[in-house]
Amino acid sequence: MRIDDLNRRAVLQVFVAGGSAALLAGCGASGPPTAASPSGSGTASAGSESISITDQRGKKITFAKPVTTVVTIPMPAASLLVAVDRSADHLSAMHNASWAAMRDGIMGTMFPSALKLPHEIAAQDFTPNVESVRALNPDVVIQWSDSQLVEPLENAGLTVIGLKNTGTQEDVDAWITMFAAMLGKPERATEIKEHSDKELAEIKSVAAGRGSAGPSILYFNRFTGGLKAAAANTYNDFYIKLVGGTNPATDKDPLPGAGMVGLDVEQVLRWDPEVILLGNFDVAMPKDIYSDPVWQNVAAVRSRRVYKVPLGGYRWDPPGQESPLMWHWLSDIAFPQARSGLRSKVTEYFQFLYNHEPTSGELDKILWTAGNSDSADYQQFNAG
Template identity: 25%
Template sequence: MRGKIGTILILSLLVLVVASCGCAENTNQQAVQNSSTMLQNSNIVQMPDMLGRQLTVPAKISSVVATSPPATILVYMLAPDKLAGWNFKNNFTQLFMDENYTNLSVIGGWFGTQTGNYETIISVDPDIVIEGYTTDGQINEAIERRQESFGSIPVVGINGSIIFVTQSDPTIEYVGKLLDCEAQAEKLIEFRSSILNELNSTVKDIPDDEKVRVYYAEGPKGLMTDPSGSQHSQVIDICGGINVADCPLTPGSGMTQVSIEQVMDWNPEVILTSNPQFYASVYSDSLWESVDAVRNKRVYLAPQNPFCWIDRPQGPHLIIGTAWTAKMLYPDLFADMDLSGLTREFYSEFFHYELTDEQLNTLLNPAAEA
């Protein structure tokens, strides 16, 4: 009798051990799996967004809208054929972009002073809407408003740090997984890393008294600017320049008004601008003639096509603008940087466009067309 009881106890213990192993195995599999979970209906997936909200999204996402330019440009760079529309479109005679993408509708969004229209966005029938950096209040509140208004279309929240050049990698990685383009996301992260590493290693040891003094000229008269610490002037900080603007930082849209007397007092060695009108007039404007940057012909217009390289919009494309900025500020230190090669590679890999020699020259030497 005791023998039978012992046998039963041993068998019971074995059953418990096997069951616990199975539970542990299942737990480990769940931990190893991506944060998404396939439901019984294989057409949908449960997953968290970057704000921790649990969502149900299509397992195969083929059409995406983002509500502001930084996220829209990221989708374009990673999965262009899934982009359903633009927030805005620059007005160039020839946009350096494949017609498959230039022909996409402009659907607006929430950015700058713009307010989106829900019906317009719903009309392009996206599988998901991506919400990231927004000027429409706090992000959590904005997303809840979006989700209520978009109804059954999932609104996926991403990290607003996509607007900062040095902080974008987690968002790039997340969107790569979301849109099933992880290899492209990794390629972009590696491209970014190679440029940022070169910049950091080159400028980190420049003594403060040898750093280039830079003014960021905004607006048609060049008398609006953004000081150090602004998202709009971040490329100057990243590239080891001293932003001379000693003025308040205007939150959000930036562009603090200053006077020509202030600029003359700051007397920058280099002026960067993204405004073609200012660039076309600065060398002939007597108000600016005494500024060192003007006297020494060191006013530089940032490349603009299809998006400005240094500001407005912010986004993951600004990485090529940091390389350009470094070359403008410290041409001797970055003499070996092949900006033409980097530009061709960037446009081919991430803007999905093969530049001609003439187009490359137009981008990097805007004085030739001014």
């Protein structure tokens, strides 16, 4: 979904215990919030002590007190919960792909206890292992809102908050608002959104001030074992356009359908993208493209503009709490700087999100400085 469309989507309204404070966590686009819509809205309210949340299915869930044990199945949810909580203390189990991102990134370094949690509680397609989840007796299970994924959990007597993923910044804001409310920390949602809005405004201002068009940027969600690129209605398409680039998969010769769409090398050769982004959902690195004769005539390969997307507390590819850092990174990839200020921005953001100051080595790991070292202008992200 394009950024202009976000203004027409709903925002979340949260009333915390006592009803004295209202927090608006709207879409990532600038502009006033609009009336709530069933597809993307949630309302959390509380009486004197209880906490009620309306999830993205439109279902109201009430807790007598802040939750203390949470099982997360959607991949971004585990690290998002930790960022909202600034702790892994209330995370009880997670999807294996969430756990792998913690292991491969630095979340496991910041919160080593998270790596000891159960992570075989759902299949790759998010179908829950109901008996494994029920054995943990969590206060709440976070799950994608598809009925076939939610109903087995609810039929087993478990409380479920359903999330939708329509590829928008609004989803991130909605998830953060619900997580903050259920943890009894509604003010945290306001803090995170204020940070995100500030960074979004900065990116939009810089993009608007440029006198030249940006490069064509193709994002691969999968590269090894079959190509998949970000097509219409993806968060990747949103941020490519946000920084001033164009996405060939949604441009004059678009891929059919929406989401992550399969394609062949011939299609990429016809597009001839100027920049290629490799996501963190497989092991492909720039050297794999540079060394393959099939790709040698692609503009991005000829100019050495193939980059592995950073991996921080979570993957930067999809929407999440570190998305503002992705916007800045991609802006500097599309329009290289002599010296990027991203390292200091990552440090500030990690202190805010996780109460952790990353070391120089951790910053190099997050930014894949070794894996991207043979790519053009990547020295802008090196330590000074």
